Amino acid sequence: GESSVGFAPHVDCQRIGEVFCCRQTCVEKESKERKGRRFLEEKRKMGSAHSLPDIEIKRLMDKTDFTSEQIEILHKRFMHLSDGKPTMSKNSFESVPDLENNPIKTRIIKAFFDSRNLGLRSGETVEEITFENFLSILSFFQHMDENHGKEELDDCNRKKLRFLFNMYDTDQDGKISLRELKQVIDELLCKKTTTENTSSSIADAAMIEAANICVGQMTPDQIYEGITFEDFLKIMKDMKIESKMHVRFLNMDTSTMCK
Numbered sequence: 001g002e003s004s005v006g007f008a009p010h011v012d013c014q015r016i017g018e019v020f021c022c023r024q025t026c027v028e029k030e031s032k033e034r035k036g037r038r039f040l041e042e043k044r045k046m047g048s049a050h051s052l053p054d055i056e057i058k059r060l061m062d063k064t065d066f067t068s069e070q071i072e073i074l075h076k077r078f079m080h081l082s083d084g085k086p087t088m089s090k091n092s093f094e095s096v097p098d099l100e101n102n103p104i105k106t107r108i109i110k111a112f113f114d115s116r117n118l119g120l121r122s123g124e125t126v127e128e129i130t131f132e133n134f135l136s137i138l139s140f141f142q143h144m145d146e147n148h149g150k151e152e153l154d155d156c157n158r159k160k161l162r163f164l165f166n167m168y169d170t171d172q173d174g175k176i177s178l179r180e181l182k183q184v185i186d187e188l189l190c191k192k193t194t195t196e197n198t199s200s201s202i203a204d205a206a207m208i209e210a211a212n213i214c215v216g217q218m219t220p221d222q223i224y225e226g227i228t229f230e231d232f233l234k235i236m237k238d239m240k241i242e243s244k245m246h247v248r249f250l251n252m253d254t255s256t257m258c259k
Helices: 012-020 032-046 054-064 068-081 090-094 105-112 132-143 150-168 177-186 198-216 229-236
Strands: none
Touching: 054 068, 054 090, 054 132, 068 132, 068 229, 090 105, 105 150, 132 150, 150 177, 150 229, 177 198, 198 229
16 A cells, blocks of 8 residues: 555665755754853954843753854844844745755655654644744754764754654654655655655665564564654654754855845
């Protein structure tokens, strides 16, 4: 059937992991002490140029681990995209040049409005987001350097993978079905350049590999219904997710950010 696969003997964890990854560039998280010192230094350099109150910038720094300079740049970018309004809709992202030719543009935009990523109840409708929501989503793409403890690094990695999993679990039923996997592959390959049989074959092979990785050797009558989040963690365990995730928002040149 469309939503299940059976047994096959060959497993390639690296290959199936690549199916789910989008290349990204990250910013490093800083210690609170270093972040505090940098905040004061940036405030001194920028003077009264802040577009947000100092207390709000400090609160957002503590919540997201962005620096005050990054928050300022992102706030100006947000206000440009929202036409100066305190919230913005999906349509606001249509004017982002870096998303224009991205094959999964629609998924990336939807991720900003996914209730699961915003700490709301699954399935709750989100029509518009605030700057804090915007910043919270972008924080999933931050890099943590090796100075952090293993537990903190593992927790950060798990959150990134949950975010990525949510992008592909479009019906929010807690698993990535064969149909959803095929949709991802259609988009990544750009459907106009491939055939139905090509994307179906890749999706079938990837799902069979997932079943072998997560369930082990299966009998011909066993059914694998889809990739759960725990399965997803097993599939992605050897992937360097930090080097695969980036958004150009984080590296924005203030002189060109409104072009």
